[in-house]
Amino acid sequence: MWWLLTGLPTAPPGQAGIARGEALRTALAAGAGVGAAVTLALSFRRQRHQEITTAHATHDATERRVTELYTKAAEQLGHDKAAVRLAGLYALERLAQDNPGHRQTIVNVICAYLRMPYTPPRSPGPQRSAPSTPGPWQVAAPADPDLAEGERQVRLTAQTILAEHLRDERPDQRASLPSQPRHWPGMRIDLTGATLIDLDLAEAHLAEAQFDGAIFTGDTSFNGAVFTGQAQFEGTTFTGDTWFFGATFTGGARFSRTTFTGEADFDGATFTLDAVFFRATFSGNARFSEATFTDHALFPEATFHGNAWFDEATFTEFARFDGATFTSDVVFDGVTVTDFTGSRMSRAEWTQIADHPDHVWPPGWHTVTCPDGSTGLARQESAAGEENGEDAATAPSIPPEEPAGTEEKPRE
Structure with missing residues (x-):
């Protein structure tokens, strides 16, 4: 700033003040530009930091919500009423459909349910004699026919959920499907x-x-x-x-x-x-x-x-x-x-x-x-x-x- 005021060439009498004023305005404008740039950079950094913080908070909130839904659905699978177990299966299916990163875990849960010991109820008609007690790796079907049929429907639903999402759509069908395909690729089942x-x-x-x-x-x-x-x-x-x-x-x-x-x-x-x-x-x-x-x-x-x-x-x-x-x-x-x-x-x-x-x-x-x-x-x-x-x-x-x-x- 001092250089701008003292380093001006010799001006005719009466014009030196005008020149110094112009130089001062130029210096102030340059300083204002630099200040604006610095302010803009700081604002950008502050905004970027806020965006990252918000994204992390959103991700954490989503993960907490997914964990809550997952835990609730898993608890429903252990309920004694078939209707509640069915609700748990459908909740897990929706959770996996909306959160691809959790699909394998949910498939594992459904498979684990199907691996639980189970003896299908006997079909109507004459039956050959069989031991009155189940084998070492199976439990008897519930004595109540309604309970037995309820468990059968739960298992059929679990199988259907797996089948629908393990089945790859044919190319000619994909155009008519929703934006989010129902096929879950790369799944492993046990x-x-x-x-x-x-x-x-x-x-x-x-x-x-x-x-x-x-x-x-x-x-x-x-x-x-x-x-x-x-x-x-x-x-x-x-x-x-x-x-x-x-x-x-x-x-x-x-x-x-x-x-x-x-x-x-x-x-x-x-x-x-x-x-x-x-x-x-x-x-x-x-x-x-x-x-x-x-x-x-x-x-x-x-x-x-x-x-x-x-x-x-x-x-x-x-x-x-x-x-x-x-x-x-x-x-x-x-x-x-x-x-x-x-x-x-x-x-x-x-x-x-x-x-x-x-x-x-x-x-x-x-x-x-x-x-x-x-x-x-x-x-x-x-x-x-x-x-x-x-x-x-x-x-x-x-x-x-x-x-x-x-x-x-x-x-x-």
């Missing part, structure tokens, strides 16, 4: 040991599925379902018909010691990694027509009481049926096989029906009698057998050395 009633998870997309030891009462549908992670069905019991038509297993599929009481339909299913059916029991018909096994297909010691169809199936890697029992018709017509070596059936029951005219084997394969008297499969033309002086029509198939980790060993 229904280990659960008792499930007429479960319908057709078209569901599951990041991971645990059903070990579960009991599926009634009919079950996984038609068109997509399992992007591991699918565990070990020790599972399906009491009715079961459909996996067109299902896709991107991760491994484990059906060891699983019991299919009704028909088991895997037509058109795709198994990208190992498909293991060790000691699985198919009481009804088993259908694997046009199924694709990209990795190992393992059916050791499986039992097929009904007809077994593998027609038009594709086995990219080797298939194993060691010790499998087939008591009815078996069809491998039109199968595409990369390596069927080792597909040997050593059960005595199999020997009795192996040459049945209704059985159809993969192209280029036929049954042979092994040295131990069992029946195996061999190629009709074997270059290796000719080189060793063996008859190609009688050379039994020799199982190749098992890659590490591909064959499941029996549990003690």
